[in-house]
Amino acid sequence: xxxxxxxxxxxxxxxLSLAVLHTRYQVLETIRIxxxxxxxxxxxxxxxxxxxxxxxxxxxxPVSATAATGQLAMFAVxxxxxxSFGLGAAEDxxxxxxxxxxxxxxxxxxxxxxxxxxxxxxxxxxxxxxxLIAWLFTAATVTPRQALLSLLVIxxxxxxxxxxxxxxxYSMSPKAAIAVVQVVLFPMAFAGGLFMPPEIFPRxxxxxxxxxxxxxxxxxxxxxxxxxxxxxxxxxxxLGWGALFAVFAAWxxxxxxxxxxx
Amino acid sequence: xxxxxxxxxxxxxxxxxxxxxxDVSLAxxxxxxxxxxxxxxxxxxxxxxxxxxLRKPDAGTIRLFGSDPRTPASRVRLGSTPQETGLPPTLRxxxxxxxxxxxxxxxxxxxxxxxxxxxxxMARRQAGGLSGGEKRRLAVVLALVGNPTLVLLDEPTTGxxxxxxxxxxxxxxxxxxxGGTIVLTSHYLEEVQALAERxxxxxxxxxxxxxxxxxxxGRVAVRRVALTLPDAADLAALRGLPGVVDVSAVGNGVNRAxxxxxxxxxxxxxxxxxxxxxxxxxxxxxxxxxxxLALTREVAA
Numbered sequence: 001x002x003x004x005x006x007x008x009x010x011x012x013x014x015x016l017s018l019a020v021l022h023t024r025y026q027v028l029e030t031i032r033i034x035x036x037x038x039x040x041x042x043x044x045x046x047x048x049x050x051x052x053x054x055x056x057x058x059x060x061x062p063v064s065a066t067a068a069t070g071q072l073a074m075f076a077v078x079x080x081x082x083x084s085f086g087l088g089a090a091e092d093x094x095x096x097x098x099x100x101x102x103x104x105x106x107x108x109x110x111x112x113x114x115x116x117x118x119x120x121x122x123x124x125x126x127x128x129x130x131x132l133i134a135w136l137f138t139a140a141t142v143t144p145r146q147a148l149l150s151l152l153v154i155x156x157x158x159x160x161x162x163x164x165x166x167x168x169x170y171s172m173s174p175k176a177a178i179a180v181v182q183v184v185l186f187p188m189a190f191a192g193g194l195f196m197p198p199e200i201f202p203r204x205x206x207x208x209x210x211x212x213x214x215x216x217x218x219x220x221x222x223x224x225x226x227x228x229x230x231x232x233x234x235x236x237x238x239l240g241w242g243a244l245f246a247v248f249a250a251w252x253x254x255x256x257x258x259x260x261x262x
Numbered sequence: 263x264x265x266x267x268x269x270x271x272x273x274x275x276x277x278x279x280x281x282x283x284x285d286v287s288l289a290x291x292x293x294x295x296x297x298x299x300x301x302x303x304x305x306x307x308x309x310x311x312x313x314x315x316l317r318k319p320d321a322g323t324i325r326l327f328g329s330d331p332r333t334p335a336s337r338v339r340l341g342s343t344p345q346e347t348g349l350p351p352t353l354r355x356x357x358x359x360x361x362x363x364x365x366x367x368x369x370x371x372x373x374x375x376x377x378x379x380x381x382x383x384m385a386r387r388q389a390g391g392l393s394g395g396e397k398r399r400l401a402v403v404l405a406l407v408g409n410p411t412l413v414l415l416d417e418p419t420t421g422x423x424x425x426x427x428x429x430x431x432x433x434x435x436x437x438x439x440x441g442g443t444i445v446l447t448s449h450y451l452e453e454v455q456a457l458a459e460r461x462x463x464x465x466x467x468x469x470x471x472x473x474x475x476x477x478x479x480g481r482v483a484v485r486r487v488a489l490t491l492p493d494a495a496d497l498a499a500l501r502g503l504p505g506v507v508d509v510s511a512v513g514n515g516v517n518r519a520x521x522x523x524x525x526x527x528x529x530x531x532x533x534x535x536x537x538x539x540x541x542x543x544x545x546x547x548x549x550x551x552x553x554x555l556a557l558t559r560e561v562a563a
Contacts, residue, residue: 011367012335012337012365013367014363018364025357032388042539097348099311099316100343100348100404102316103314103316103333104337105337105338105366105408106365119502171356
């Protein structure tokens with residue numbers, strides 16, 4: 001009886017090599033539609049140009065200008081996470097190719113990692129024009145050490161939004177996802193102090209704001225950029241939301257079987 | 263003793279109120295070439311999506327190479343085609359093939375496979391720019407590129423012209439001759455007849471027939487015979503004629519009947535032998551749908 005073939009032991013490809021593979025092809029797919037890349041780079045840069053540069057009080061003050069850049073960078077990263085993961089995953093799921101990929105001998109992890117890296121690449125690309133404008137037209141300034149630290153912080157604060165984006169993307173249709181992403185993104189960005197600095201918020205809004213992941217991320221990023229201390233609750237708030245969104249993403253992925261019809 | 267490559271036991275799958283598969287059991291042995299035949303919506307695609315791990319059954323178990331198809335390792339020796347012709351439109355043909363090939367430890371060389379399927383010239387073209395037939399062929403290339411021992415093909419030749427279809431059949435016969443196991447779905451009787459050794463007929467989530475090709479073809483290859491009789495009372499007698507599985511009255515005021523029979527020749531001979539007075543005799547092959555209907559009634563009877 002020991003001659004019976006054990007058929008299930010065939011080795012699969014390593015997660016790392018598959019993750020590299022999916023990253024490469026997802027980047028390739030994205031850059032073949034250049035408008036998507038340019039649009040992503042344009043929005044935070046234009047917001048900087050129209051809303052920050054003309055206000056000499058903000059633009060002329062090194063700390064305020066740097067904080068404003070940080071806020072818009074936070075918005076850009078949040079928006080990339082929610083749009084490219086939330087909407088992107090929902091759209092991909094509606095295509096027959098995505099369920100097909102799930103029949104290949106690979107788990108969900110490589111494709112997820114690929115999506116994360118692709119999102120990170122384009123989110124960071126989107127920051128380049130923003131940073132250039134801040135550098136050229138405002139008094140914003142950072143030391144190399146602050147810049148490097150901020151880069152790490154931005155990746156860290158993006159993670160909870162990545163979870164939220166994936167959860168939305170894997171639990172709803174593209175049309176529902178675009179509505180939900182917009183409903184979530186703009187109020188959360190506003191209340192998180194990404195468009196207006198939280199210093200000018202009324203007290204009640206400031207207190208509420210501090211419970212939001214967008215505010216926590218913003219405070220941590222501004223601290224890394226300017227040395228203005230974030231409140232002690234920022235890290236626990238971000239971790240709490242991060243855990244919740246991670247559970248949401250895992251739940252949504254597991255119940256997903258591709259497109260559903262009723 | 264060899265273990266079956268696919269083992270489906272007492273599987274039920276519902277979509278809301280619709281029962282797509284109802285207590286289906288089926289095993290496929292290594293090296294078999296199985297054709298799954300059934301009208302659209304019969305449950306064929308659902309069955310494949312359970313075998314390739316995309317969906318979970320509501321009840322019952324599925325084994326692929328002896329383990330749960332939801333685990334990636336069980337799918338290392340499985341190849342399948344994308345549903346419909348959904349390929350990433352911006353990737354080039356060679357890139358799509360490469361993306362799939364790199365999921366397997368032992369893939370076939372892309373170049374040779376593209377040549378075999380007449381796609382070598384298209385390697386640099388974006389998948390979105392291919393014709394329907396080219397996309398269909400690329401889908402089958404994707405099923406084979408991982409060097410699998412089992413391929414699941416969902417409607418592989420839908421939308422192909424005659425040449426494309428024959429080329430594809432040739433490639434599948436080669437694959438099977440080299441020891442590969444194939445399960446293909448089709449709603450063309452002709453396709454299943456050209457390829458399969460074993461035929462499984464599915465309708466409304468039930469397996470209606472599962473047997474060697476000739477046996478099943480014998481049961482579904484029915485003919486439709488129409489004739490007009492002088493007397494309405496004679497219609498009932500038609501039911502007793504050779505091979506008749508169904509009789510229906512047609513027309514207003516005329517005593518015209520349509521019979522479905524497995525053996526039209528014997529039926530006509532019998533009509534003549536018994537000196538039955540008939541007129542306007544018409545014999546044609548029944549459509550697959552009519553054959554299925556006949557088969558369903560036969561099972562119910």
